[in-house]
Amino acid sequence: MTLPASLTIGELSERSGVPTSALRYYDRLGLIPADRSAGNQRRYPRSSLRRVAFVRVAQRVGVTLEEIAEALSTLPPDRTPTKADWQRLSRVWQQRLDDRIGMLVRLRDRLSGCIGCGCLSMKSCQLYNPSDELASHGAGPRRVLEPDEPERRAARRRPS
Numbered sequence: 001m002t003l004p005a006s007l008t009i010g011e012l013s014e015r016s017g018v019p020t021s022a023l024r025y026y027d028r029l030g031l032i033p034a035d036r037s038a039g040n041q042r043r044y045p046r047s048s049l050r051r052v053a054f055v056r057v058a059q060r061v062g063v064t065l066e067e068i069a070e071a072l073s074t075l076p077p078d079r080t081p082t083k084a085d086w087q088r089l090s091r092v093w094q095q096r097l098d099d100r101i102g103m104l105v106r107l108r109d110r111l112s113g114c115i116g117c118g119c120l121s122m123k124s125c126q127l128y129n130p131s132d133e134l135a136s137h138g139a140g141p142r143r144v145l146e147p148d149e150p151e152r153r154a155a156r157r158r159p160s
Helices: 009-016 020-029 048-060 065-072 083-091 094-110 123-128 130-137 149-157
Strands: 006-008 042-045
Touching: 006 009, 009 020, 009 042, 009 048, 020 042, 020 048, 048 065, 048 083, 123 130
Parallel strands: none
Antiparallel strands: 006 042
């Protein structure tokens, strides 16, 4: 059986698991190239399957569509991205992923205790963040959003 050289938007949607509306949006952003048939219907090269998979994975790790478009613009539009391409592009996002993993671990570990939001309404908040000392590190839940340096400083001041 010979595979078709190109896919309709419905076929690409079915194979990739991405709704046709999202594929049209990806097309407008230049994330996936489309040709037009004589009847003005979109036709996608088979390599679009890998590009769509790349977009979905990159979005899952928190990369914006604009950043994905910038990364994909460094690839030739007429070929399937290779493993080497993915490794080169994803290296740029490695630190962001590491930071996100760290934040999720901190959130998991501190979800039921003081997260450093400044409310001082929990008994533990008065011990771990007296007088809202973490406010000097910025707004919001500092124990979750920020790496552990303020946590180490606060621990030195905690009663034993």
